[in-house]
Amino acid sequence: MSDSEVAVHNPALRHHFAEVEQQRNASSLGMWLFLVTEVMFFGGMFCAYLVYRTAHFGDFAAASSTLDLKLGTINTAVLILSSLTVVMAVWAAQTGKQKALVMYLLLTIVLGLAFLGVKGVEYAEKFEKHHVPGPTFHFAGAIPGHPDHPADPRHAEMFFSLYFVMTGMHAVHMIIGIGLFAFLAFKASRGAYTPAYFTPIENAGLYWHFVDIIWIYLFPLLYLIDRHK
């Protein structure tokens, strides 16, 4: 953004801004603020989760131990990898490598879809085991470390309620992100982004990192309770 010659003639500059730098600063601040609202949005659920986990720790640990640790770990790796491809996409935009930009965006989409696929497998397993909250819910596990002490199925149902709400809300955000990247990849393939203007790529990247970070918290909170016992 150093070249003022480019800035003056930039077709992406909208009428109410004085200069491109101001516009870029505005949209990036806007994105950060949006992420703040997202933190508060997920914050409500994290708060509910932590309250109940503290109140019914043993039962939550019992319910948590039925989650598939292997699939969860694979998904964590997939997401972290996708954050890397997003960073590469931003870099490609910054340095004007259009083909690489489109490729990294598509790669991110593929990784995102892979995550959702694995998530789908996990959800299906919950249906088979009757671990979906509602009238058909059934749970008969013991509290970890106390094999003769059965967990309270009502509290386990609450764990799975929170599990579905939190991972579900996370998945909704992933789907929105994938849609966003598809749109950006389409625009990028037509040369919409140049080293002088790639704010949408940057902002979508920020959003994706945020969705990743949510998972980085969800994974230990939901999958890794009391695993050592």
Place this chain on the structure above:
Amino acid sequence: MATTAVTPERANYLNAEYGVKSWLLTVDHKRIALLYLLSVTLFFFLGGFFALLIRLELLTPAGDLMQADTYNKVFTMHGIIMVFFFLIPVVPAVLGNFLMPIMIGAKDLAFPRINLLSWYLYVIGGLLILHCMLTGGVDTGWTFYPPFSTSFSNTKVVEAGLAVFVSGFSSILTGLNFIVTVHRMRAPGMTWDRLPLFVWANYATSIVMILGTPVVAITIVLVALERTLHLGIFDPKLGGDPLLFQHLFWFYSHPAVYIMILPSMGVISELITCFSRKRVFGYKFVALSSVAIAVLGFLVWAHHMFVAGMSLYAGLIFSFLSFFVAVPSAIKVFNWTATLYKGSISFTTPMLYAFGFLGLFTMGGLTGLFLAALGVDVHVTDTYFIVAHFHYIMVGGVLMGYLGGMHFWWPKISGRMYPEFWGKLSALIVFLGFNLTFFPQFILGYMGMPRRYWQYPPEFQILNVLSTAGASVLAVGYLLPMIYFVWSMRYGKPAPDNPWNAAGLEWMTSSPPPTYNFDETPVVTWEAYNYEELNKKEEVPVER
């Protein structure tokens, strides 16, 4: 909406384009403000209609106008519409939208299209609540408390929740837009300590909007999921805790009171300095007290739950904090009073509304301290004392500020003057009608009349009749400005650019302003509220 004039007009945002499309697809913050004005006014009268139904039912001790179930739906609809579709958007989305960019010397808000999106989200939320109302309504009260809302109510809780959810995002996007605008769009020389106090107030409001609204949004989603998919989050049958809902709900809904009142406080700061012809007393204190209210407002929510089964220890802390949050509000009131001191005060319509605000807000604030005190609160919880208290803040405070601001800036918005005599009359009627409506409710509540019942013991009747009579006076007071504002768009005297000889960038552009607000981006070289300088070169004002 466009004014018709015989003489060729200067180009302005109203005559720039014509036709429905030019309004529905506009990205001009001033036009979007007018879209909000129209829709917010509709909802105000709808909410007012429900208020009138409530007051009519309470005219007699027996439940004779409607069934108890209908009454529940009526006060719920009154609450939801007035809180989420009127009080929260009214000042920021109408006056804030119109004035914020002009006051800081910008061409528009930072994200004009997102601004339009906010309005559409508001409308979608509004249509949802209208549909909900017409197809059966909802009876949980505007607070949606579980387990009633999740397991027992047979009314349209999910649809009402969805309406609140969608309109919440309208509010989030407005807040986000305002914050970015204040940070990134200020004209050269418009430093933070030169910002008009109305801008400071809206900035603080926006902080509350973006931090609080998402929490109530997810809370309502959880209620809806529990109701539809039978997830167990708040359900006591599964070991869930309905109190958790109350904590999450009030974490937003107490600060929401500041979303409502802060922008009106900003309006009052503008009015009082202008009509005292003095720089505001203690500019920095008034400005930062807005931010202090926004921050402290997040720490007091549980004073709504003193009798809900919370621990006494938590009660003590929240009681203390609730007293504490009164300090920045008091700072504002003292500073406004000090601004009046030795000012040359003129009793125009906006100033009458500002005086009304001072009196009513102070009453509402002081009775709030009664409620912050644990012992008194236990006595008056869920009585008409509470109802009177929050109406003094929300109607006495917010609405007085809004109407004062509407009169003050109407010449700028419409390019026409409103009739001053009728304006003063409306201010007087609203003030009297308001007190007649709500003062008796303090007494009723103190005597023990509970809220949300459709019948009551006969000894409460006299005060209830007074209150209902007051409500009809109030209705006249609100209809008057509606009528003469519309009248003035056609027949009002053309407004000069600065009819009040007021400070502020909005008075340095034409009335109504051109589409991009200023012909040339202004450069600010003076302090805010430089009335000492303005008084020296006083022009003859148009009609006082």
